[in-house]
Amino acid sequence: MKQEKEIIYFITGNNHKFKEITKLFQKEELDYDLKQKTAATIEIQASNIKEVALFKLNSVKTNFNNSYFVEDAGFFIDVPLKGFPGVYSKFVLNTIGNEGILKLINDYWNTAAHFEAVIALYFQPLDKIFIFEGSVEGKVSKEIKGTSGFGYDPIFIPNELPNNTFAELSTEEKNSVSHRAKAWQKLLIFLKAHH
Ligand code: IMP
16 A cells, blocks of 8 residues: 655745745655645744744644744845845835835945745654755846746846846746755755655
């Protein structure tokens, strides 16, 4: 008889994030079923993304007996904003938005930026927490471009695909270079190794 696959939950209310991870998940032969779960979590204001992700993971109250993970990301404009908005990414997007960001850096030709993603996993078989990180380097575009993706995607141009913003790429293309996909690849290696 075929054994039921274990469920692993991605705890997120962000359907874009779930779609990106699902596409990556489907490319692999894994002994897991990936499911989305929205749960009440606490998002603290900390000095780095890792702390935010860890606190969020620990704030999940589960009534299931499975492995689960959360993911937190941030957008860092290294030049000229010295990493801002970083851990304030959500607040800044919800207040001044991408237009406000472009106004802030309008006078600069160098606009080096990167995304960071941290996946925090509760791995049920070992009853332990594991962290997986990924980042992508690029720059802020001169204008808002593209309609796919979410958040800062319309103003971020990755170095590896320098002709488009993230929002002009398909999910597969974004996944080929993104911070989230890189963190995911590490989680994947972990899951395969701990089977
Ligand atoms: P979160 O706390 O991980 O949801 O993300 C913090 C902020 O960064 C939110 O405003 C998101 O919209 C934005 N963000 C997170 N990941 C991405 C991404 O992959 N592309 C663009 N914006 C993102």
